Every structure is written in C-alpha cells, then in structure tokens.
Amino acid sequence: MPDLAIHTSGLVKVFGDTRAVDGLDLSVPAGAVYGVLGPNGAGKTTAVRMLATLTRPDGGEATVFGHDVVREADAVRSRVSLTGQYASVDEEMTGAENLVLLARLLGHRKPAARERADQLLDAFGLSEAAGRQAKTYSGGMRRRLDIAASILNTPDLLFLDEPTTGLDPRSRNQVWDIVRIVVAHGTTVLLTTQYLEEADRLAQRIAVIDHGRVIAEGTPGELKSSVGSGSIHVRLRDAATRPDAERVLAESLDTPVYLEADPVALTARITGTGDEAAQAARALAHLAEAGIVVDDFSLGQPSLDEVFLSLTDRPATEEAAA
Amino acid sequence: MSTTTESGTAYVPASEALATVLAPAAKPARPSAWSASMTFGWRAMLKIKHVPEQLFDVTAFPLMMTLLFTYLFGGALAGSPTEYLQFLLPGIMVTSVVMITMYTGLEVNKDIDKGVFDRFRTLPIWRPSTMVGYLLGDLLRYTIASTVILLVGLVMGFRPQGGLAGVLVGILLLLVFSFAFSWVWTMFGLLMRSEKAVMGVSMLVLFPLTFLSNVYVDPSTMPGWLQVFVNANPISHLVSAVRSLMGGTTDTGEIIWVLVASAAFIAIFGSLTMRLYNRK
Numbered sequence: 001m002p003d004l005a006i007h008t009s010g011l012v013k014v015f016g017d018t019r020a021v022d023g024l025d026l027s028v029p030a031g032a033v034y035g036v037l038g039p040n041g042a043g044k045t046t047a048v049r050m051l052a053t054l055t056r057p058d059g060g061e062a063t064v065f066g067h068d069v070v071r072e073a074d075a076v077r078s079r080v081s082l083t084g085q086y087a088s089v090d091e092e093m094t095g096a097e098n099l100v101l102l103a104r105l106l107g108h109r110k111p112a113a114r115e116r117a118d119q120l121l122d123a124f125g126l127s128e129a130a131g132r133q134a135k136t137y138s139g140g141m142r143r144r145l146d147i148a149a150s151i152l153n154t155p156d157l158l159f160l161d162e163p164t165t166g167l168d169p170r171s172r173n174q175v176w177d178i179v180r181i182v183v184a185h186g187t188t189v190l191l192t193t194q195y196l197e198e199a200d201r202l203a204q205r206i207a208v209i210d211h212g213r214v215i216a217e218g219t220p221g222e223l224k225s226s227v228g229s230g231s232i233h234v235r236l237r238d239a240a241t242r243p244d245a246e247r248v249l250a251e252s253l254d255t256p257v258y259l260e261a262d263p264v265a266l267t268a269r270i271t272g273t274g275d276e277a278a279q280a281a282r283a284l285a286h287l288a289e290a291g292i293v294v295d296d297f298s299l300g301q302p303s304l305d306e307v308f309l310s311l312t313d314r315p316a317t318e319e320a321a322a
Numbered sequence: 323m324s325t326t327t328e329s330g331t332a333y334v335p336a337s338e339a340l341a342t343v344l345a346p347a348a349k350p351a352r353p354s355a356w357s358a359s360m361t362f363g364w365r366a367m368l369k370i371k372h373v374p375e376q377l378f379d380v381t382a383f384p385l386m387m388t389l390l391f392t393y394l395f396g397g398a399l400a401g402s403p404t405e406y407l408q409f410l411l412p413g414i415m416v417t418s419v420v421m422i423t424m425y426t427g428l429e430v431n432k433d434i435d436k437g438v439f440d441r442f443r444t445l446p447i448w449r450p451s452t453m454v455g456y457l458l459g460d461l462l463r464y465t466i467a468s469t470v471i472l473l474v475g476l477v478m479g480f481r482p483q484g485g486l487a488g489v490l491v492g493i494l495l496l497l498v499f500s501f502a503f504s505w506v507w508t509m510f511g512l513l514m515r516s517e518k519a520v521m522g523v524s525m526l527v528l529f530p531l532t533f534l535s536n537v538y539v540d541p542s543t544m545p546g547w548l549q550v551f552v553n554a555n556p557i558s559h560l561v562s563a564v565r566s567l568m569g570g571t572t573d574t575g576e577i578i579w580v581l582v583a584s585a586a587f588i589a590i591f592g593s594l595t596m597r598l599y600n601r602k
Binding site: 049052053054056074077078080081082084085086087088089090091092093097101102104105106107108109112116119120122123124125133144148149151153154170174177178181182185187 | 332333334336337339340341343344345350352353357358361368369436437438440442443444445446601
C-alpha cells in the first residue's frame with residue numbers, strides 16, 4: 001500500500017439546504033496527479049477548500065499526510081498550497097511584490113525572498129512583467145504567477161482547482177507542462193477539472209464526483225472503458241438523409257444517436273471495449289450501403305457529458321437537460 | 323501560424339529552469355507573529371503606494387472638518403473662532419481619526435472575496451497577522467490625518483499649553499485607541515456581505531459616538547438623560563484625555579480609562595474578528 005497524501009471518509013459540508021459535499025470518500029496516493037472530475041456544482045471546490053483547511057467540514061474525517069485537517073490545521077498548512085479557481089494573486093501589487101510578500105510570509109529573510117522571487121519570475125517567463133501590477137497580466141500570465149506563488153516553498157501537496165478554466169489553448173498547454181514538471185519533482189497534485197481530456201492527460205487516477213460523492217474511481221483507462229471509448233461524429237451531404245442515417249448508426253452501433261444543432265451532423269457513442277476504430281468503420285460502411293453520402297467524419301473521446309450520461313443516466317449539467 | 327503578432331511572449335515551460343526552483347532546499351522556519359504582521363503592514367503600504375488617491379480622505383476630510391466647525395460655531399459658542407479652536411481642536415482631531423477607522427472595515431470587506439485571501443489563510447502563519455497588517459497600514463493614515471489637523475490648527479491660531487510633548491503624547495494616545503477601535507471594523511468587514519452594508523453600519527455607529535460627546539460643546543448644557551450617554555461614551559473620555567494632554571493639565575484618570583477601554587476593544591472585537599476569520 002503506497003503512502004496516502006489525502007484520505008477522506010464520509011466527508012460532509014452543508015450550505016443551508018444544499019449538501020455540497022455529501023459523504024465523500026477519497027484515497028489519494030502520494031507522488032502523482034490525482035484528478036477530481038465533475039461538473040459545476042458537483043462539490044469539487046468545496047472539497048478542496050476543506051482539504052486545504054479553508055472550510056470546516058460538517059461531518060466525516062479528512063487527513064492530509066496523516067494530519068487531521070481540523071485538529072492539526074497548521075501541520076497541514078505547512079505541507080500544502082492552493083491555487084484557487086480565481087487567481088490567488090493580489091491584483092494591485094506587481095508580480096515581483098506578490099512573490100516577495102509570499103516568500104516573506106513563508107519565513108524567508110528579505111534578501112532571500114527577493115532572490116527566490118527573481119528565480120521564480122525567470123522560470124515562469126515573467127521577468128519582463130515583474131514590475132507591472134498583476135491586474136495588467138493576461139489570464140495565462142496571472143495563472144503562471146499564481147502557480148509560481150504556490151510552489152514557492154516546494155509544497156508536498158499542491159491543490160489546483162480548475163487551473164485551466166478560461167485559459168486559451170496555448171496557456172492551457174503551458175499549465176499542463178508545468179504540472180508535469182512539478183509532479184516529476186515529487187509534489188503530489190490534486191487537480192479538479194470539468195474536462196475529461198485534462199484529467200486524462202495529467203492524472204494517474206481520477207475520481208468522478210457528482211452531488212458531493214464519488215460515483216466512479218480508477219485510472220483514466222478504466223474509467224473510459226467503463227463509459228465506452230468514444231464517439232463518432234458524422235457530417236452528411238444532405239440534411240434530408242439524417243433520419244435514415246440516425247437509424248443506420250443506431251442499428252450498427254447499438255447505442256443512442258444524438259442529433260446536433262447543425263442539421264447535417266450527428267454523433268453516436270461507441271460503447272464496445274474492443275476495437276472502436278473497426279466498429280466505426282463498419283458503421284460508416286453501413287451508411288454507404290444505405291446510400292447515404294458522408295462528407296466528413298471524426299472519432300472523438302468521450303466528453304464529460306458522455307461520461308456522466310453513462311454513469312448517471314443524465315447529462316452533466318442540469319441546464320443541458322432542461 | 324506564421325504571422326503571430328505577439329512579440330516574443332511565447333513562454334515555454336523549461337524543465338531545467340523549473341527544476342532549479344523546485345529543488346527541495348531547506349524550508350525556512352515559519353515567521354514570527356511580529357514578522358508576519360510587519361509583512362502584511364508592508365503590503366498595506368504598497369497598496370497606498372500603488373493607489374495614492376486613497377489618501378484623499380485622510381487629508382481633505384479632516385481639513386474640511388476643522389475649518390468648518392471652527393468658523394461655523396466659534397463665534398456663537400466661544401466668542402471667537404480662535405478661542406473656540408483651543409477647545410475644539412483636540413476633539414475634532416479625535417472625531418476625524420475615529421471616523422477614518424471605518425475604512426479598515428471597507429478594505430477588509432473588499433479583499434475577503436478575492437482569491438488572495440484564500441492563499442493567506444492556507445499559510446502556516448500567526449492567524450491574526452493578516453488583520454494586524456491592515457491596522458498597521460491604517461496607523462499611517464491616522465498619523466497623516468492627525469498631522470494635517472495639527473498643522474492647520476497651528477496656522478489658524480491653536481496654541482497648545484501642553485507644548486510639543488503634550489501634543490505628541492496626545493496623538494500617540496489617539497493612535498493607540500484608534501488601533502484598538504479598528505477591530506470593530508475588521509469584525510464588521512468580515513461579517514457584512516457588501517462594502518455598502520459595512521458603510522451603512524459604520525455611519526450608524528460613528529455618528530452617535532462622535533456627535534453625542536463632549537467634542538463640540540460642554541455636556542453640562544445637555545439634558546440629564548443625554549449626559550448619561552455622553553459621559554459613558556468612550557469618545558468623550560478619549561477627548562478629555564487628549565484635551566488634558568494638549569492643554570498641559572494631564573488627567574491621568576482619563577488616560578488610564580482610555581487605555582483600559584482600548585485593551586477591552588482588542589480583547590472583545592479582536593477575538594470576534596478572529597472567530598469570523600477562521601470560520602469564513
């Protein structure tokens with residue numbers, strides 16, 4: 001049994017009538033990226049806030065490296081750091097001032113704090129912007145400053161709460177690269193995300209949570225094969241052939257077919273655990289046999305929505321269901 | 323792809339550079355309560371440096387108060403503005419500075435919802451240091467306000483009998499009380515949902531406290547029931563103490579009263595503030 005970075009059992013947090021976290025059981029091994037995947041409002045942020053000692057649990061137990069998050073909060077605080085959903089930087093201060101402030105608060109003396117801040121600014125490509133107020137930074141730069149602040153003292157456990165939400169693709173890739181390097185140096189990362197792709201690329205294990213509890217847990221591979229490996233997106237030449245195409249695909253793949261907003265497009269899940277490309281090819285052949293002209297097709301990963309649909313028989317977002 | 327307009331900002335995370343900063347160096351010992359508080363005080367100073375306009379309220383407001391009340395009431399109440407000023411100035415200084423203390427609450431309230439507060443709260447530091455830092459920054463504002471009023475007063479004809487020493491000790495006592503009293507506002511800053519709500523409560527507390535006191539007139543001219551409130555009002559005691567120091571007739575009893583009240587404010591509202599801060 002490897003060392004556990006985080007262990008929770010029956011963790012509960014109630015806000016008024018809402019049970020934001022409702023009996024959460026997690027075991028996060030040390031030394032890897034652990035993904036917590038779920039839609040908005042699933043309780044991800046609340047769970048992270050309890051583990052980072054920001055919010056008191058209303059029930060259950062949670063330990064971080066064996067320290068209770070309530071009774072031994074200071075011991076927990078000395079080993080973790082948090083990059084919140086909203087950048088945890090002081091916007092009125094410059095990038096350099098933000099890092100010096102934090103270095104001082106972590107116990108570095110003035111010259112050492114300056115030196116540490118300079119190193120970090122350099123490593124995160126922020127040297128040129130060091131003297132500018134953080135509010136002038138782009139989203140990606142702000143996020144980098146935020147992560148730089150979080151690893152200032154090389155924490156044993158880093159919480160990243162939706163670190164790429166709202167970032168452009170390039171900034172998102174930068175964050176992913178940084179996370180990989182940080183983990184390679186021995187820091188455990190708990191990453192929350194709404195994107196299966198992100199969890200898939202970074203995490204060794206994933207917990208899918210919904211309504212404050214874990215509804216599935218495993219490696220990305222296990223999770224995906226439980227859902228089906230992906231989906232096939234098809235674009236037809238003629239919108240009039242879509243009803244036929246829908247029927248053919250449903251028969252060939254034996255799964256529900258989704259009609260997209262675009263009148264010539266439709267998507268079907270591939271649920272088999274075997275060779276999904278072969279199944280997709282067979283389905284396309286069936287379309288051709290039925291005389292339906294396909295302009296374009298692609299194979300996609302299962303989206304979070306599809307994972308959810310398969311695990312809960314309802315879409316990830318309540319709005320989407322309405 | 324070939325015509326990217328961004329000028330060399332394409333940052334690529336480099337393993338080597340990140341490896342240097344991630345190398346597990348010995349972690350320094352956690353900072354002392356004093357050091358953490360001073361660091362937060364430094365943060366407050368930086369904020370003033372970046373947004374100097376915020377000093378407007380600690381300079382213009384006291385200036386206005388002093389001029390307005392001296393010339394408005396001076397002739398009627400004491401025969402001449404200069405005569406009245408000798409009585410009024412310590413009181414108007416107390417009023418102005420105590421009024422300014424409410425900005426602490428606004429500042430706390432404005433910050434609390436930002437992510438940076440979460441970061442502070444996950445640090446292994448002495449918990450009250452974040453709040454003490456605000457108050458250290460505010461002490462600078464109180465000092466500026468007191469100085470402005472003193473200088474304007476001197477120009478207008480204020481001649482304190484207590485001399486320089488009396489004036490300085492008087493201001494020091496005012497700063498001690500204001501630091502203690504500000505914990506009321508840190509509490510409200512954490513308690514209230516919006517800046518506007520904090521502002522509303524501040525006015526509700528500050529107006530009676532400063533006007534129903536001995537700042538503007540001698541309480542013996544007031545009806546008996548009002549005298550009861552005025553004489554129990556901490557602001558009255560503070561004004562008496564500061565007046566006595568600046569007037570060269572040091573009233574040790576009042577000074578001790580103010581110091582005890584200050585300690586009580588810190589004990590009560592300081593602990594309430596920290597309870598709320600830990601619950602937030």
